[in-house]
Amino acid sequence: MARFVFALNQSLDGYVDHDAFAPDPVLFQHFVQDMRSLSGVVHGRRMYETMRYWDEDQSDWGSAERDFAAAWRAQPKWVVSRTLKAVGPNATLIGPDLETQLRRIKSEHDGIIEIAGPELAKNLGDLGLVDEYRLYVHPVVLGEGKPLFAGPRSRLRLVAHEVMSGDVVRLTYVPAEAV
Helix, strand or coil: EEEEEEEEEECCCCCCCCCCCCCCCCHHHHHHHHHCCCEEEEEEEEHHHHHHHHHCCCCCCHHHHHHHHHHHHHCCEEEEEECCCCCCCCCECCCHHHHHHHHHHHHHHCCCEECCHHHHHHHHHHCCCCEHHHEEEEEECCCCCEECCCCCCHHHHHHEEEEEEEEEEEEEEEEEHHC
């Protein structure tokens, strides 16, 4: 059975903004390896639309960007959306019965399936489907923006922490009742 792992970059004050800070080359290489290791990814609509950038080669990419794009394209993707009518290559649109479909995906796969998108993580957390939270905390204070967590969360328990690169720290949590 697969494990659903919510993973996302955030500022020190808990906001998500992919234009406000970017990973350095060492952290980016970690994300390349991470993407290669997954069994798939589940995205909310906005995160999926952001990640679609990797579907088309860009002339200014270096080898790391090409490696990430290849890993991204190879992953099966499930997209949760009430508004999209179609999705891109290697992606499946998840319909209105979110819980049933995701429980089926979880039971039919092994390894880690990454979850990305604050609203999606909240919804899956409320359903008891998130097994682990990996928060990449960047040393940036934004003061405003989209919060990492889209609402209250049940108590979490810290199970690991690691300095990833420079001053970026990965904090790994599990639902408190899972420990």
